[in-house]
Amino acid sequence: MIEKRKFPRKPVDLTAAIILPGSPDPIEGRVRDLSIGGGFLLVAARPAFGQRIDVRIDFPAPAGPMTLPAIVRWTDNDGVGVQFGLLGARETHAIANAIKGK
Numbered sequence: 001m002i003e004k005r006k007f008p009r010k011p012v013d014l015t016a017a018i019i020l021p022g023s024p025d026p027i028e029g030r031v032r033d034l035s036i037g038g039g040f041l042l043v044a045a046r047p048a049f050g051q052r053i054d055v056r057i058d059f060p061a062p063a064g065p066m067t068l069p070a071i072v073r074w075t076d077n078d079g080v081g082v083q084f085g086l087l088g089a090r091e092t093h094a095i096a097n098a099i100k101g102k
Helices: 089-100
Strands: 010-019 027-034 038-043 052-058 065-075 079-084
Touching: 010 038, 010 089, 027 089, 052 079, 065 089
Parallel strands: none
Antiparallel strands: 010 027, 010 052, 027 038, 038 079, 052 065, 065 079
């Protein structure tokens, strides 16, 4: 299979949650892989393809928890692949450090 991603994903294991618009209850899960462009979240309940969501990721210190805008790009039995929306410098730095293991 030809890799079409602009930013290759790296394996990580971070606590995360999907926040659906208008829903008070987040969908708890884990981030399995991550890049500046997106990631794969292991979650039991899967939002639909194309749905806009927010993803809260608990990054290692000093960054801590952050909520990132995203869109669901694919789903499978284990979770969802998401593409991040516009990110600021703080969010980009947190992702870069997480995939470096720092």
